[in-house]
Amino acid sequence: MLKLTQIGNSVGVILPKEVLVQLKLEKGDCVFLTETPDGYVVTPHDPSFEVQMRAAEKVMKKRRNALRELAK
Numbered sequence: 001m002l003k004l005t006q007i008g009n010s011v012g013v014i015l016p017k018e019v020l021v022q023l024k025l026e027k028g029d030c031v032f033l034t035e036t037p038d039g040y041v042v043t044p045h046d047p048s049f050e051v052q053m054r055a056a057e058k059v060m061k062k063r064r065n066a067l068r069e070l071a072k
Contacts, residue, residue, distance in 0.1 A: 002013045015025075023044050025031065034041045060067060 002015070004011050005014055020026070023031075023042075025044055029044065032043050032046050034043065034047050
């Protein structure tokens with residue numbers, strides 16, 4: 001269980017050290033809160049950026065030869 005805490009004019013959650021280590025987070029890092037069918041997920045990366053990267057990887061794989069030629 002995590003307790004909500006008053007932080008200035010906002011409310012925050014204090015994450016246990018074990019969670020910070022597992023997520024590879026440090027003080028000052030940003031996290032992303034994403035709603036899923038199963039509830040909310042806290043991640044250290046932007047899920048929308050991950051979707052964009054998968055799309056870019058598909059294009060790069062499909063157009064590998066053209067990209068090689070453009071790199072010359």
